[in-house]
Amino acid sequence: MESKLEQPAELPKELIGSKIRYFRKNRGYTTEKLADLIGVSQSLISQIERGIAAPSLDTLWKLSYFLEVDVFSFFEEQEPEAVKIIRNGEHRxxxxxxxxxxxxxxxxxxxxxxxxxxxxxxxxxxxxxxxxxxxxxxxxxxxxxxxxxxxxxxxxxxxxxxxxxxxxxxxxxxxxxxxxxxxxxxxxxxx
Known part of the structure; x- marks a missing residue:
């Protein structure tokens, strides 16, 4: 019996773009600086942040490296907490x-x-x-x-x-x- 695979959900470009913008601003990078670091054009960074373009896996990997965040953080729907407590024994x-x-x-x-x-x-x-x-x-x-x-x-x-x-x-x-x-x-x- 052949099972039908469901179509994957569409890539949440707007969510990814807003997360990249958030992390970029927290690091104090301009779109130009971030583009230079990862080796893409400034216009691509701008398009990704506005949800117009989807980043490649390679670009996402480089973004997570230079923004110093886990690559999965681009897909998390909740906003980063304003206050973060790391309890004794829970530090990485x-x-x-x-x-x-x-x-x-x-x-x-x-x-x-x-x-x-x-x-x-x-x-x-x-x-x-x-x-x-x-x-x-x-x-x-x-x-x-x-x-x-x-x-x-x-x-x-x-x-x-x-x-x-x-x-x-x-x-x-x-x-x-x-x-x-x-x-x-x-x-x-x-x-």
């Missing part, structure tokens, strides 16, 4: 490529221009730390322990109660130099 935990480094996200993934997170650096024997860099600025406040922050060719030591701010386009890395986990609250802005 991310382990980086280095097993001794953990991030606990303190802000939701809403496409805002900044992110707050708790960084936990476990005690490690590893001496070599890879340098990283990205757009924006970082600020951190040490809650516990001591860490070495390398920024370019300068090395800084920060301890419990210290804070640091730097341009994150400069190559940088972090290393626990104490005998207990180094824990800090960090803010990362996106430009």
């Amino acid at each position: 935990k991310l382990q980086m490529s280095r097993p001794e480094v953990w991030y606990e996200m303190l802000t939701p993934n809403t496409g805002k221009k900044y992110k707050f997170f708790k960084m936990i650096l476990q005690v490690t024997e590893t001496q070599e730390q890879p340098l990283m860099f990205h757009s924006g600025e970082e600020s951190g406040y040490m809650l516990q322990g001591s860490m070495e922050v390398t920024i370019g060719d300068q090395v800084y030591q920060i301890n419990e109660g210290d804070s640091i701010t730097f341009d994150s386009t400069s190559p940088h890395c972090f290393k626990n130099i104490g005998t207990i986990p180094a824990v800090g609250i960090w803010m990362m802005s996106q430009e």
